[in-house]
Amino acid sequence: MTDYYSKKMKIGVFDSGYGGLTILKEIRKVLPQYNYIYLGDNARTPYGTRSYEVVYDYTLQCVKRLFDMDCCLIIIACNTASAKALRTIQQNDLPYIAPDRRVLGVIRPTAESVGSLTQTGTVGILGTVGTIQSHSYDIEIKKLFPSVEVVSQACPMWVPLIENNEHLTSGADYFIKKDIDSILAKNKNIDTLILGCTHYPLVAKSIERFVPQHIKVVTQGKIVAYSLEDYLTRHRELSEHCSQGGNVEFFTTESEQKFSEYASIFWQEPIEAKTISLN
Numbered sequence: 001m002t003d004y005y006s007k008k009m010k011i012g013v014f015d016s017g018y019g020g021l022t023i024l025k026e027i028r029k030v031l032p033q034y035n036y037i038y039l040g041d042n043a044r045t046p047y048g049t050r051s052y053e054v055v056y057d058y059t060l061q062c063v064k065r066l067f068d069m070d071c072c073l074i075i076i077a078c079n080t081a082s083a084k085a086l087r088t089i090q091q092n093d094l095p096y097i098a099p100d101r102r103v104l105g106v107i108r109p110t111a112e113s114v115g116s117l118t119q120t121g122t123v124g125i126l127g128t129v130g131t132i133q134s135h136s137y138d139i140e141i142k143k144l145f146p147s148v149e150v151v152s153q154a155c156p157m158w159v160p161l162i163e164n165n166e167h168l169t170s171g172a173d174y175f176i177k178k179d180i181d182s183i184l185a186k187n188k189n190i191d192t193l194i195l196g197c198t199h200y201p202l203v204a205k206s207i208e209r210f211v212p213q214h215i216k217v218v219t220q221g222k223i224v225a226y227s228l229e230d231y232l233t234r235h236r237e238l239s240e241h242c243s244q245g246g247n248v249e250f251f252t253t254e255s256e257q258k259f260s261e262y263a264s265i266f267w268q269e270p271i272e273a274k275t276i277s278l279n
Contacts, residue, residue, distance in 0.1 A: 008243035010035045012071035014062050017045035018163065018259075019198030020077030021266035023106065026221030027075070028248070030229050035247045037069055040263075041278075042254035046159060047080040048128030055130070059085035060093060061278045067098050069251075072241055074103045075228065079127055079196050082107045083136035102238060109227035110194060110220050111140035114148060117216060122149045122189040126179065126207075127196035129154045137196055151190055153183035155197075162199045165265055168206070176203055180210045192216045202266065251276045 011034050013024045024038055041047075041062055047055050059081040066074050076082050082105030089103055114123055125137045132154040141150050157175040161167045184190060193215055195201060201219040208217050232239035250273040252259035259273040 007070070009070045009072035009241055010037050011242055012037045012039065012066035012069070012074040013077050014039045014041075014059070014066060014074060014081070015076075015078040015198060016041050016047035016058070016081060017078075017159075017199075018042070018263050018266045019159075019200075020075075021263060022198050022201045022219070023075065023077035023221050023224050024248070025267065026225040027228060028246075030222075030225040031232070032246050033244045035243045035245050036249070037066060037071055038248060038250045039066055039276075040250075040252045040254070040259060042252045042259055042262075044253065046128070047078065047084075048130040048156075048159065050080075050130065052084045052134075055081055055084040056088055060089055063089060063093075063103055064097065065276070065278055067101060072101050073238060074101070075224065076103060076105045077198055077224070079106060079136075079198065080130040080134075081105075083131050083134035102235075104228070104231065106198070106220050106224050107136050107140055107196075109223050110196070110218075111137060111144055112227070113218070113223050114141050114192070114194075115145050117194075117218060118148060118192045120189045120191045121147055122151065122187055123192040123194060124183045124187075124190045125150060125152045125194050125196045126155050126183065126200065127152070128159060129156050131196050137194070149187065149189070151183060151187045153179055153186070155179045155200075158203060159197065159199050162202050162265070163262060165262075167203050172203070173206060173210075176206050177210045180207060184211070184215075190215060192218060194218045195220065199266075250274070253278060 086105040132152045138150045161172045256273040256275045260271045263271045
C-alpha cells in the first residue's frame, strides 16, 4: 500500500441530495463500528435530469472532495450518479488520482440480488428519469442473469414530493398509484419491484398498498449494506485502514440549516451539518 494509508481513514457516502441518508442508515446498522462522512451536493440537486457529462463532472468533484477529507472508500449512494459516472471514475480517474482508494455504487449490488428475489424471472425497476434512461439496471442485470426480463418505469414526481415532505399525502398517492399501475400494465409477470432511487424507501409502504401481495417491494439500503460488509471482509487491506469509533459527519454544498431541516425527513434524528465548497 502507498502512503495513502499511513493513517486511519473514513468511509464516505455521497449523494446528490438527501436520499443517500437511507443507504447510510442501513450501512450503520450493519457496520456501526466505522467512522463515516456524508456529503450531499444539495446546491446542484437534482442530478436525475442532467446529462451524462454534467453528472460525471459533479460526481468526480464530490469524490475528490471526499478523498481530500481522508476517505479511503466512497459509496456513491445515488442511482443517477452510479449509472452515469461510476464506471468512468473507476476505470479512468481512480488509477491516476487515487489508485489505492475505492469508489463503489448502488446499482451493481442491487443487480446481484435479483437472482434470489424473482421467481417468475421478471423484475420491475422504479427510478428517476436519468436512471431509467441510462438502462444501467437492464445492463447490469442482463450481465448476471441473462434470462431475467427487466421492466422499467420513470417516476419523475416522487423525489420532489418526498423532498417537500408531501409524500404521505393523498396527492402523492395519486402519482405513486399512477406509476405503479403503469409498470404493472407493461408485464403481468412482474413479481419483484426494485426501488432504484434512494429516496423511494420513504414511500415503500405506499407502494405496497398499490401492488398485489405476491409482488415484493425491494429497497436498496440493506442490500448495499451487506454488500459493503462482504467487500470489506474480502479486502482486509482496506478495512484495516478504516477508522473506528461510530462517528458520522454531515456535509452539504447548500445551506447547513436547510440541509439539517430537510435531512430529518430521511434520517429521523437531529442532524448538525456543515456547508463546504467544492472549489
